[in-house]
Every structure is written in C-alpha cells, then in structure tokens.
Amino acid sequence: MKKMVYVLSVIPALGSLVIFNRVEPYILGLPFVLFWSILWLFLTSIFLLILNALDPANKGGEE
Amino acid sequence: MNVALLIIAFFLILSIWLGLRARKGKEMSMEQWSVGGRGFGGLLVFFLLAGEMFTTYTFMGASGSTYSAGMPTAIYAFNAFYFVLAYWLLPPIWKYAKENNVISQSDFYEKKYKSPAFGVLVAVISVISIIPYLIMQLKGLGIIVSEASYGMISPNVAICIAVLSITIYVTASGVHSSAWTAVIKDIIILSVMIFMGIYFPLHYYGGFEPMFQAIDAAKPGFLLFPEQGLSISWFISATIMTALAFYMFPHMLTGVFTSKSAKALRWNAAIMPIYQVIIVFSLLVGFSAVLQIPNLKDTDLALFTLAKMSFDPWFVGVIGAAGALAALVPSSLVLTSTATILSKNVYKVWKPTTTDQQLARISRMLVPVISLVTLYFTFNGGKSILNLYLMSYGFMAQMFPALFFSLWKKNPATVQGAATGLIVSIIIIAYLIISGATIGSLFPSLPQVIKDLDVGLFVVIINFVITLGVSAVTRKPVVTAVKNSDVSTDRPSA
Numbered sequence: 001m002k003k004m005v006y007v008l009s010v011i012p013a014l015g016s017l018v019i020f021n022r023v024e025p026y027i028l029g030l031p032f033v034l035f036w037s038i039l040w041l042f043l044t045s046i047f048l049l050i051l052n053a054l055d056p057a058n059k060g061g062e063e
Numbered sequence: 064m065n066v067a068l069l070i071i072a073f074f075l076i077l078s079i080w081l082g083l084r085a086r087k088g089k090e091m092s093m094e095q096w097s098v099g100g101r102g103f104g105g106l107l108v109f110f111l112l113a114g115e116m117f118t119t120y121t122f123m124g125a126s127g128s129t130y131s132a133g134m135p136t137a138i139y140a141f142n143a144f145y146f147v148l149a150y151w152l153l154p155p156i157w158k159y160a161k162e163n164n165v166i167s168q169s170d171f172y173e174k175k176y177k178s179p180a181f182g183v184l185v186a187v188i189s190v191i192s193i194i195p196y197l198i199m200q201l202k203g204l205g206i207i208v209s210e211a212s213y214g215m216i217s218p219n220v221a222i223c224i225a226v227l228s229i230t231i232y233v234t235a236s237g238v239h240s241s242a243w244t245a246v247i248k249d250i251i252i253l254s255v256m257i258f259m260g261i262y263f264p265l266h267y268y269g270g271f272e273p274m275f276q277a278i279d280a281a282k283p284g285f286l287l288f289p290e291q292g293l294s295i296s297w298f299i300s301a302t303i304m305t306a307l308a309f310y311m312f313p314h315m316l317t318g319v320f321t322s323k324s325a326k327a328l329r330w331n332a333a334i335m336p337i338y339q340v341i342i343v344f345s346l347l348v349g350f351s352a353v354l355q356i357p358n359l360k361d362t363d364l365a366l367f368t369l370a371k372m373s374f375d376p377w378f379v380g381v382i383g384a385a386g387a388l389a390a391l392v393p394s395s396l397v398l399t400s401t402a403t404i405l406s407k408n409v410y411k412v413w414k415p416t417t418t419d420q421q422l423a424r425i426s427r428m429l430v431p432v433i434s435l436v437t438l439y440f441t442f443n444g445g446k447s448i449l450n451l452y453l454m455s456y457g458f459m460a461q462m463f464p465a466l467f468f469s470l471w472k473k474n475p476a477t478v479q480g481a482a483t484g485l486i487v488s489i490i491i492i493a494y495l496i497i498s499g500a501t502i503g504s505l506f507p508s509l510p511q512v513i514k515d516l517d518v519g520l521f522v523v524i525i526n527f528v529i530t531l532g533v534s535a536v537t538r539k540p541v542v543t544a545v546k547n548s549d550v551s552t553d554r555p556s557a
Binding site: 015030034038044045 | 134137138141142143144146147148150151154270271272274275276279286287288295298299302303325326329330332333334335336337339340343
C-alpha cells in the first residue's frame with residue numbers, strides 16, 4: 001500500500017500533456033490554452049513535492 | 064565603448080573570476096574536476112541543472128518561435144513532463160554512478176554493459192551530438208553580444224572572446240566553474256526576463272488580456288494548436304521525445320553526478336517545474352513582439368529588436384549580459400563533459416594503463432583542443448552543422464532504451480542488442496533528417512493524428528524493439544553473462 005503514493009507522479013505526467021485547445025475564457029489575462037499548461041507547472045511541482053515528502057525512498061539515510 | 068558593452072564586459076570578467084576562484088581549496092583530481100567530487104548540495108545542483116534549462120534558447124529561440132509560430136511552439140518551450148521523468152530516472156542513475164565511480168555519461172553505459180567498446184560507441188555518438196549543440200550556443204551568444212553592443216562587437220569577435228574565457232576557467236576548475244557562474248546567471252536572467260515579460264504587454268497593450276485579444280483579432284488561430292502540422296499529437300509526441308533525450312546528454316548527466324545525494328535530485332525534480340515559469344515570461348516577450356514589430360526577417364531577433372526599441376542602452380547591456388551568461392554556463396558544462404568522455408571513455412580504452420592523475424591532466428589538456436575544433440566548425444561548419452544540431456535530440460533520445468533497460472533489476476538487454484538498436488536507429492534518424500522525411504511524407508495514407516507524430520519518438524520505439532529482439536537472440540546462459548569482470552577497462556576495445 002505504501003507504493004500508492006507513486007500515483008502522485010502519474011497525475012502530473014498525464015496532466016502536463018493534456019492540451020485544452022481554446023482561447024476563451026481568459027484567466028489572469030491569459031488564453032485558456034496557455035493558462036492550463038502554466039497551471040500544470042505549478043500543479044506538477046505541488047504533486048512532486050508531496051510525493052517527495054512521503055516517498056519511502058527518501059527515508060533510508062543518505063540515499 | 065558604450066555603456067551596454069561595459070556592462071557585458073563586467074559580467075564576463077565576473078564569471079571568469081568566479082570560475083577561476085571556484086577551484087580554491089580543492090585538489091583537482093579527476094573526480095573533482097569532472098563531477099565536483101560528487102559533493103554539491105541541493106541548491107548548487109539546482110542551479111547547475113537549471114543552467115541547462117535556460118540557455119540562449121530561452122532568450123532567442125523561445126521568444127522567436129513564439130513570434131513566428133504562435134501558441135504550439137510557445138507551449139512546447141516549457142513543460143513539466145520532463146521532471147516527472149527526472150524524479151524517477153535520476154536517483155537510480157546517480158546511485159549506480161556513485162557506487163561504481165561513474166564520472167561521465169559514456170562511463171555509465173560502459174560499466175552497465177561491461178563493454179568498453181559500447182562505451183566508445185556511446186561516446187562517439189554523444190560527442191557528435193553535443194558539439195553542434197555547443198556551436199549553436201556560441202552562435203547565439205555571438206548574435207546576443209553583437210546586438211546588445213549595438214554592433215560594436217561583431218558576432219565572431221564575441222564568440223572568440225567567450226570561447227577563450229570558458230576555456231580558461233574550465234581548464235582550471237572543471238565543473239566547479241560552471242556551478243558558480245550558474246548561480247549569478249540565473250539571478251540575472253530571472254530578473255531580466257520577469258521584468259520584460261510583464262513590462263512589454265503592459266506598456267504596448269495595457270495588459271495581458273488586451274494583448275492576446277489584439278493578437279487573436281489580427282491573426283485568428285495564432286493562439287491555438289492547428290488541426291495539422293504543429294498539432295496536439297505533434298506536441299505530445301515531441302514533448303515525450305525531448306524528455307527522453309533531455310537527460311541523456313552528457314552534460315546533463317555531469318550535472319546529475321555532482322549531486323551529494325539522491326534526495327537532492329528528487330527535490331530538484333519537484334521544484335523545477337515551477338522554475339520553468341521563467342520561460343513563460345520569455346514567451347510573453349515573443350507575443351508582445353507579434354504586433355509591434357511585424358515582418359521581422361530573423362525571427363530570433365524578436366526579443367532584442369523590441370528591447371532596443373524600448374529601453375536605454377544600459378538595460379540592453381544587462382539583457383546582453385544575461386544572454387551571454389545563458390550561453391557560457393551550458394557551454395562550460397559541455398566542454399567539461401566532452402573532455403571527460405574523450406579522455407576516460409576513448410583515450411583510456413585505447414591506453415588502459417593511464418593513471419587517474421594522468422587522466423585528469425589529459426582531460427584538462429583536451430579542453431583547449433575541443434575549443435579550437437568547435438571554433439573551427441562554428442565559422443566553417445555551414446549547413447552540415449545545422450543538420451547535426453537538428454539530429455542531436457533525435458540521437459540522444461536513442462540512448463534512452465539501453466539506459467532504461469540497464470536500470471531494471473535484471474537487464475533484459477544484452478550489449479549486442481543495445482548496440483544494434485542504437486546504431487540502426489541513429490542511421491534512421493540521420494537519413495530522415497537529411498532527406499527531410501516526416502511520418503506523413505513516408506506514409507501519406509495514415510490518419511493526420513499519426514502523421515504529425517514526432518519522428519524521433521517513432522524511431523525510439525523501433526529501437527526498443529530491435530534492442531529486445533537482438534538481445535533475445537544473443538542472450539548467453541545466465542551464469543557466463545555475469546562473470547565478465549566488473550572492471551571494464553582491463554581489455555582493449557574491439
């Protein structure tokens with residue numbers, strides 16, 4: 001069950017490859033297609049940081 | 064002497080000084096010189112690996128291709144996907160490297176496959192791929208400095224000065240020099256890019272949304288992925304292909320090997336996506352240029368043309384300095400890793416009795432030689448260099464299958480399989496690039512979604528199949544395969 005945390009890396013891998021090909025609506029002044037992809041930069045970091053904090057591989061001393 | 068030039072000169076001298084100073088208090092052994100004695104902490108590794116991310120491409124390529132091709136290339140310029148891969152890939156590579164004293168990318172293959180000959184093959188392909196990359200960085204630097212100095216320094220003079228500076232500090236400090244220049248480079252790029260990315264849209268259009276609306280009205284479709292060509296299926300396949308190639312480059316792995324721990328690499332992979340936001344600002348500059356300076360002939364000059372139109376010379380100088388540093392850092396890493404590969408994985412295979420001390424000296428002596436060869440091709444390479452550059456990502460992506468299999472608990476690939484897969488796919492890539500073929504032109508009857516797929520990724524799949532196929536045929540009975548001694552350098556190469 002410990003390995004379940006690794007799902008956290010699958011979500012951004014898929015999310016960052018998805019394209020929402022539309023200009024409207026503008027969010028923060030950006031066309032939606034651009035906003036969506038930028039959003040995934042942040043989401044990916046958040047997912048990976050959580051994974052990094054929970055990752056059993058980080059627990060074993062120096063490694 | 065104008066003020067822009069003074070500012071560029073100041074940063075150049077600063078980076079030479081930092082580069083030379085970086086070796087202070089260290090015995091420059093081979094391991095120190097090549098991979099910083101594997102002692103770099105999280106932050107230094109971060110700047111080193113980010114150094115590869117923000118190159119002259121960030122300045123000219125990203126803004127230029129946004130200016131000319133719109134949204135598809137803009138979104139392709141940044142991606143979080145690479146780092147998910149990095150999170151998984153880099154720690155096991157690092158771990159094996161540490162346990163087996165691996166100091167270069169080719170070393171890794173040589174030791175994993177217990178074959179110096181395979182190491183030489185990987186080394187040769189890598190050097191062929193990486194030198195054109197270095198040349199493109201230098202050409203970028205030449206344009207940046209000549210633009211920022213208002214033409215007072217010609218591109219060729221700028222390139223010569225830059226190469227001389229890098230050669231001096233790389234010879235002296237190796238990878239240590241790259242790390243310290245990487246830190247100031249990122250600080251200055253960060254400030255310059257964020258400022259311009261916000262300033263231009265506000266100044267010329269009154270905000271982001273008005274800017275994009277104006278572009279959308281003037282050029283319908285410019286802000287979207289088209290049905291064919293640079294379509295969504297192109298984006299997905301090209302992103303995956305680039306991600307596979309990304310960390311196979313020798314200078315990338317050099318950055319990885321400098322890390323003190325695997326933990327630092329995971330943290331790095333996690334934080335890097337947010338850091339990519341800097342590239343977004345470069346794209347905003349590109350978008351700003353679309354309506355302000357239409358019909359630009361050399362689209363790579365979009366950023367500089369707009370900057371010179373808008374700012375005082377001193378700030379153009381700061382941009383130029385940032386751009387020059389963006390070229391210097393990856394170039395210095397490329398030089399270090401190329402010299403390491405040529406000495407450790409080619410020369411030492413040829414002369415196995417070379418001691419570590421001699422090896423360190425040879426690597427450092429190779430730096431000026433590589434610099435001179437690179438300079439020669441920079442000025443005389445012409446179209447063949449451009450072709451090689453276009454091939455470089457395709458070539459490096461072909462390194463992925465052999466590396467991927469070698470990380471399995473039981474490697475399903477034999478050295479014969481890996482070598483055959485690599486050689487065949489390299490030949491296919493070279494043929495495709497030279498003939499300009501795409502999947503669409505080879506198989507015109509396929510659906511558009513498949514036609515737009517990146518051809519490099521297609522060849523990676525062929526590579527996987529060949530590697531496994533040949534491995535199945537050449538696999539020796541389990542016992543003999545293991546006992547081929549672990550020190551790979553004790554027999555001469557085939």
